[in-house]
Amino acid sequence: MTTERQVSSFDTDHFLATRTVFSLAELREAMGRRSPSAVRTWLKFHGSRGRLKPLERGLYAALRPGADPEKVHADPYLVAAALRPDGVFAYHSALTLLGAGHSDWNVVTVLSHCRRRPLALSTARVDVLPHPAALLRGGATELGVRPVPYLETTLRVTGPERTVVDGFRQLRLVGGLEELLTSAAGFPSLDFKQLEAVLRAYDLRMLDAAVGWFLETYREHFFVPDDFLKHLEQRRPVAPQYLPRRARTERDRGRLVPRWNLILPEDALRGAEPDESPAEQRGRDLKRADDRPPSPVYALAGASRRSSARAHGAAVSEPGRRSRNAPQVVVIGGPNGAGKTSSAPCLLRDTVGIDAFVNVDVIAEGLSGFAPQASAIEAGRILLARLRELAERRADFAFESTLSGRALQRFLRQLTDAGYQSHIFYFWLPSADLAVRRVRRRVEAGGHDVPEPVIRLRFGKSLVNFDRLYRPSATAWRLYDGGVIGHQRLIAYGKRGEGPTGVDAELWAAVRSQIEEASR
The missing domain is CATH 1.10.10 (Arc Repressor Mutant, subunit A)
Known part of the structure; x- marks a missing residue:
């Protein structure tokens, strides 16, 4: 005994x-x-x-x-680290750990010298994969790997440069091309010397071209030197290559981008350059009008100005009052656990009269009711398709986001250029600890999980992005205290170009203090 x-x-x-x-x-x-x-x-x-x-x-x-x-649900990243102490977190797991992952995924991917079968946990699956053969041959498995603090330990993670290249090399492991683009665009910067080193280690012309196209698309955001783009252009494939490769078997084969000799899906080519003016975008869209149909979302600037089917009220004078002819888009923002999903339906009906609330969690539950996280990436694709459909019809609609990334800013600006009125309703929480506790309670009730370090990483980014990126560019905005679900108190509201109105001085001071702390 x-x-x-x-x-x-x-x-x-x-x-x-x-x-x-x-x-x-x-x-x-x-x-x-x-x-x-x-x-x-x-x-x-x-x-x-x-x-x-x-x-x-x-x-x-x-x-x-x-x-x-x-x-008790074991953290899948800690499980993977204990399972393979030599492991390197890569692909979508790296996007998440670096704070850039757009969708929550239930697969944790770690590279190791000792491969093993997948390990199924209650909320996720751990996949242990071998290091890429090209890096093994060159003794470069540690190339572009950096330490990332995570709870009580430090994980080894592929950095932004390696993650971008690895993502283009294995698109299915990052959730597809759209997920990679949306996520990687959220990196604050890229080290071009490191990027060049990773590309040389793989020595694949297709990767040079894919990364070159990505950098050209986001050249203003990443401050990409022209010489670096020309350098990558010289190493493009001799013959056109499909990206993703499965496009070869699909009916829509995409369109050739001559500079990079890549054939890409139309959806990936419909975005304006992040700092391209609306006039430049409209001119570019008109130039291409004979080559392709107008885009549901990304070419909205060239779409017809049909009136919304909904009758609108008076011109906007404060958040919640609607322009007679302008369609409305509302983003329900806030950190994980802020109560966005539970509060949105009633709030939307009471303030702007919108019923079309597109919720990725509900979509995922419909795809896989017993394990909605398993369908997170597919749900994200369906969400984007639904948003495009609504925007093409110039309908009023709303969706939610943590606002922890920058990609949404581009999407909203394109809608604004197309005549949409944009509203941001943000749910503020007083602490990241409260966000963590709420997510834990949600998981215990059968809801989807988000790792604690990811919640904390998004928490500060979400509020700073709301204050500095999304609030100034929105037609109108509202900031709510989400501390008590179902009893949200309005802290402040405002319009583009004007200061906050109706301020709750005590809570507004707490919000400003939190923003300053998160910005350090």
Whole structure:
């Protein structure tokens, strides 16, 4: 019979307090010279006391005293790190850990020298893949890898430059071309020397062309030197290449971009350059009118100015009052756990009279009711298609976003150029801790999970982006206190070019203080 005395000499409380997930090898190392039987005794004793939850043979999650094992969901990134200590997080997992991931995904991908079968967890799946063969041959598996702090540990993650190149190389592992573009456009900067080193390690003309096209598209955002673009252009493929490759078998084969010798889907080519003026975009759209049909969203500036089917009220004088002829788009913004989904329907009907609320979580649940996170990427594609359809019809619609990335700014500006009135309703939370607690409660109730470090990373970015990017460019905006779900209090509201109105001085000061802290 196992007794507490047999295991009391090991500092169990410290070990479990500093490791949310651990492997048998890690336990053995921490216990020092103790025999294998002593290690087994420790596992048996604390397992029987409800302090451990087995995840896999030789892999355990530490539980707080009194915790229900069924309600404890091990962090998939910590599980992957314990499973493969030599692992490098890559593809969509890297986008997420770097704070640029557009969609929440339930697959964690780690590269390792020791491949293994996927590990299914309650809220995610861990895929362990081999390092790319080209990097293995060149001894460059550590190229572009950086440390990223994550909870009680530090993870090794492919940096922005390597992640962009790897993403174009394996589009399915980043959720497709659209997900990669939307996410990677959120990186604040890129190191072109590092980018060149990664491209040379792979030595694939298709990757040179794909990265060149991406940088040309976002050249103003990333301050891309013309010489670097010309350098990549010289290494483009000799013959046209499809991106993604599966486009070869599809009916819509896309359109050739001569400079890069790439054949790309129309949707990827319909965006204006981020700093291109509306007049320049309209001229470009007219020039292409004979070659392709108008785009549902990205060529809205050249679309016909049909009136919305909905009867509108008077011209906008404050948020919530509508222009007679202008269609409306509303973004429900806020950090994870702010109550966007639960509060949006009533709020939209009461303020702007909009019923078309497109919710990616509802779409994902419809695709996979028992595991909605498994359909997150597909749900994101459906969401974008639905938004394009509504915009093409010049209908009023609303959708939600954390606003933690910059890509949405481009989308909203294109709608504004097309005659839309844009509104931002932002739900503020007083702390990231509250956001984490709410997401945990949502998971316990069967909802989708977001890793705690990702919640905290998005939390500050969301508020800063609302204040500096989205609020100044919106036709009108409203800021709500989301501290109590169902009882949102209006903190302030305003219009483009004007200061805030109806300010709750105490809460507004708290918001400004939080913005300053997040900006440091």
